[in-house]
Amino acid sequence: MWTDLARVLRLWAPRRAALAGAMLVAMVSALSGVALLALAGQGVAAGLAAGGIFGLAALVWVRPLVLLRPLLRWGERMTSHAAAFHALADTRVWFFRRLAERMPGGIGMRGSGDLLGRVIGDVDALDRLYLGGVLPAGAGLAVLLAIVALLAGEPWLMLLVCLPLAFALVLPLLLAPAAARAAQRAAERRGGLRAAVVDPLAGLEDTLAANAEARAMDRLDGADRALMRGQRSLAKRSAWAGAAGGLLAQLAILAALGWGLAGGTEAAGMVVLALFLSVAAAEALGLMPRAGAALASAGAGARRLFEAADTPAPVAEPSHPAAMPSSSELVLKDIRFGWRPGAPVLDRLDLTLGEGERVAILGPSGAGKSTLSALLTKLAAPEAGTIRLGGTDIAGLPAADIRSRIVVLSQQARLFDDTIAANLRLAAPGAPDAALWRALAKAGIADHVRGLPEGLETRCGEGGTRFSGGEARRIALARALLPPAGILILDEPTTGLDAAAERAFLATLATACEGRSLLLVTHRLTGAEPLDRVLRLAGGRLLAATA
Numbered sequence: 302m303w304t305d306l307a308r309v310l311r312l313w314a315p316r317r318a319a320l321a322g323a324m325l326v327a328m329v330s331a332l333s334g335v336a337l338l339a340l341a342g343q344g345v346a347a348g349l350a351a352g353g354i355f356g357l358a359a360l361v362w363v364r365p366l367v368l369l370r371p372l373l374r375w376g377e378r379m380t381s382h383a384a385a386f387h388a389l390a391d392t393r394v395w396f397f398r399r400l401a402e403r404m405p406g407g408i409g410m411r412g413s414g415d416l417l418g419r420v421i422g423d424v425d426a427l428d429r430l431y432l433g434g435v436l437p438a439g440a441g442l443a444v445l446l447a448i449v450a451l452l453a454g455e456p457w458l459m460l461l462v463c464l465p466l467a468f469a470l471v472l473p474l475l476l477a478p479a480a481a482r483a484a485q486r487a488a489e490r491r492g493g494l495r496a497a498v499v500d501p502l503a504g505l506e507d508t509l510a511a512n513a514e515a516r517a518m519d520r521l522d523g524a525d526r527a528l529m530r531g532q533r534s535l536a537k538r539s540a541w542a543g544a545a546g547g548l549l550a551q552l553a554i555l556a557a558l559g560w561g562l563a564g565g566t567e568a569a570g571m572v573v574l575a576l577f578l579s580v581a582a583a584e585a586l587g588l589m590p591r592a593g594a595a596l597a598s599a600g601a602g603a604r605r606l607f608e609a610a611d612t613p614a615p616v617a618e619p620s621h622p623a624a625m626p627s628s629s630e631l632v633l634k635d636i637r638f639g640w641r642p643g644a645p646v647l648d649r650l651d652l653t654l655g656e657g658e659r660v661a662i663l664g665p666s667g668a669g670k671s672t673l674s675a676l677l678t679k680l681a682a683p684e685a686g687t688i689r690l691g692g693t694d695i696a697g698l699p700a701a702d703i704r705s706r707i708v709v710l711s712q713q714a715r716l717f718d719d720t721i722a723a724n725l726r727l728a729a730p731g732a733p734d735a736a737l738w739r740a741l742a743k744a745g746i747a748d749h750v751r752g753l754p755e756g757l758e759t760r761c762g763e764g765g766t767r768f769s770g771g772e773a774r775r776i777a778l779a780r781a782l783l784p785p786a787g788i789l790i791l792d793e794p795t796t797g798l799d800a801a802a803e804r805a806f807l808a809t810l811a812t813a814c815e816g817r818s819l820l821l822v823t824h825r826l827t828g829a830e831p832l833d834r835v836l837r838l839a840g841g842r843l844l845a846a847t848a
Contacts, residue, residue, distance in 0.1 A: 302600035342577030426602030433595030461556035476593030484597035487531035542590035550583035626691025629787030648841030664838035712793035714777035716765030771802035
């Protein structure tokens with residue numbers, strides 16, 4: 302747990318200034334409470350000893366502190382939460398990038414609900430590391446040191462008061478490891494609950510068609526009950542820790558009273574000060590033991606994040622990247638690859654795609670056509686053989702550079718529930734509207750988009766549901782055409798289209814792919830495709846075929 306939490310803090314290093322600033326404000330706020338009660342205690346003690354003259358002078362300073370403290374508390378909440386939320390946002394972006402780099406090398410086999418839980422719930426749990434652990438610990442330490450300094454004139458009194466408070470400060474470190482197991486179970490069950498909610502909804506039509514609503518509800522109910530048991534266990538630990546913190550704070554007060562009773566009237570002034578300081582410390586340190594549960598929850602979230610983020614990437618990045626070649630010629634030689642050991646999908650495959658050449662690869666489902674696309678874009682690495690781009694082995698080229706040269710329009714090309722412009726700019730974030738219109742024109746959909754009331758700002762709906770299959774496919778094609786990539790791979794681009802829409806879509810390829818190499822991966826041809834060669838994929842190898 303501690304290793305995971307330390308790694309989270311290292312991830313937050315770019316935010317160290319904001320986090321340290323919030324810590325400073327929290328410490329000043331906590332010390333203002335100590336100062337307030339210390340002055341009050343000193344005033345009362347001095348009043349008892351000197352007839353109230355010195356006591357009144359000390360109490361004069363109480364009013365400014367009473368007015369200042371709410372402002373400090375407000376500043377503490379604002380700065381600490383702003384710093385924590387920015388750190389969480391950075392962590393969520395980092396985690397999403399790690400997931401994207403690892404698709405499809407194992408992360409994609411996790412349930413969508415489980416991944417959603419890690420991106421949202423487990424990242425959110427990390428705020429307890431700072432807001433529930435580090436921040437109160439820093440403020441508590443400042444309070445404890447202040448009390449040590451103020452009571453240093455009476456070493457035994459200082460020792461009796463500060464020992465319970467010091468134990469309250471370190472108690473979270475002792476309680477967190479035991480609470481970590483309960484927190485881990487709760488985090489896993491929370492992920493199970495999200496999966497039980499998201500998975501049936503993602504396939505709602507199939508769930509209804511199979512009359513599986515009752516089974517889905519039973520699964521949801523079971524996951525909910527399991528999560529409640531896990532949360533109940535964690536809440537019990539937190540409650541016992543809170544009770545322990547309250548007891549330790551009371552022990553500090555009792556210690557001061559006991560020392561006063563033993564010392565008689567001569568010790569009255571110092572005892573009053575110690576009592577007031579103990580009350581001040583109770584606010585900062587009395588709830589510290591609960592930080593153990595907070596740290597445990599943060600540790601469980603961190604473990605689940607790093608478990609997914611540390612899944613080995615399907616293709617390792619080169620330690621010394623080669624320069625990108627100027628040529629876009631692709632040459633595959635003796636390629637062997639299988640998703641499972643001992644079951645090669647491609648075996649001694651050879652392919653040459655010259656610059657500007659248009660080649661179709663035919664093959665039935667499962668023949669390895671999509672696997673070939675994954676290899677060309679470094680989503681997977683061949684077990685044997687080489688893939689060269691412009692004469693350079695792509696193993697020595699960064700994946701991002703490869704994907705800037707090779708663009709794939711897959712059969713699952715997705716439009717997100719955002720505007721047309723936002724969906725297009727996924728491929729080129731800084732593209733101006735003029736470039737978007739040119740790409741839409743090449744894809745044969747510009748006139749249709751211009752006719753829409755909101756034009757480029759028209760929302761696509763989840764999965765492009767506001768458009769027909771052919772229109773959505775053309776928008777996806779425009780997105781693929783937007784970056785200046787030299788090679789375009791179309792993987793079953795007409796999946797789900799009727800015959801007329803399919804012919805219309807394919808008829809645009811000659812214009813759309815002008816100046817680019819084209820690799821069309823499909824299970825059949827219509828005769829409308831603009832091709833130079835047709836190859837057939839069978840037995841893991843490419844064979845010549847007639848168009």
